[in-house]
Amino acid sequence: MNSWYVVLNHLPDMLYGLRYTFLIAIVSLALSMVFGGLVISLLRSKSAAIRAMGFLYIQVFRSLSPYVYVLLVYFALAGATGWKMDPITAAIISLTLLNTAYVAEIYRSVLLTIDGGQWEAAAAMGLSPWKTNSIIIWPQALRTAIPLLLNQFIVILKDSAIVGVIGVKDILYVANAQASITYKQFEYLTAVGVIFILIVFVLSRLSMSLEQRLAWKH
Numbered sequence: 001m002n003s004w005y006v007v008l009n010h011l012p013d014m015l016y017g018l019r020y021t022f023l024i025a026i027v028s029l030a031l032s033m034v035f036g037g038l039v040i041s042l043l044r045s046k047s048a049a050i051r052a053m054g055f056l057y058i059q060v061f062r063s064l065s066p067y068v069y070v071l072l073v074y075f076a077l078a079g080a081t082g083w084k085m086d087p088i089t090a091a092i093i094s095l096t097l098l099n100t101a102y103v104a105e106i107y108r109s110v111l112l113t114i115d116g117g118q119w120e121a122a123a124a125m126g127l128s129p130w131k132t133n134s135i136i137i138w139p140q141a142l143r144t145a146i147p148l149l150l151n152q153f154i155v156i157l158k159d160s161a162i163v164g165v166i167g168v169k170d171i172l173y174v175a176n177a178q179a180s181i182t183y184k185q186f187e188y189l190t191a192v193g194v195i196f197i198l199i200v201f202v203l204s205r206l207s208m209s210l211e212q213r214l215a216w217k218h
Contacts, residue, residue, distance in 0.1 A: 042054030066095060
């Protein structure tokens with residue numbers, strides 16, 4: 001009982017660290033959605049060379065683990081450029097680079113579900129490709145992609161647990177720091193695990209609910 005009381009006593013500190021976990025995950029997903037759109041535009045280009053660039057980005061940035069990206073951006077990139085970046089910035093850049101590739105794949109999959117006849121109808125109405133995309137195609141694609149993007153947010157949230165290795169004081173960093181002082185590694189790490197399980201459960205249920213609503217509307 002005393003062991004768990006120590007953990008509960010430091011629970012506010014751990015939850016305070018959770019704000020960095022969510023900050024990094026939210027910003028990384030938002031940026032990945034923007035840059036994922038740019039990558040998918042490369043894949044849909046008429047130029048074979050530009051399409052190859054988009055394909056290469058996806059293949060390269062999906063090939064390494066988040067842990068490697070965090071170390072590369074924070075240590076290797078800083079060493080090569082002399083730019084001493086903030087740990088949170090490095091974490092966001094790392095996870096954005098990785099998840100842009102996955103978000104681009106999400107966009108590609110949902111765009112394939114849109115009826116190609118809509119392009120022909122838009123062209124017949126005299127709409128430019130830009131207006132066709134912004135008014136007709138992408139609103140549908142993003143609505144369909146919401147559950148998939150929420151699932152990707154869950155992945156980013158779990159991946160962000162490794163950012164403590166570069167000094168981000170997230171929930172796992174705080175738990176490890178307290179565990180090293182109190183020698184209650186099992187209790188602290190179990191508490192972190194329970195918190196993540198609860199968060200992922202809630203987000204997963206939300207994703208399933210959104211997916212069912214979208215399926216019902218269709």
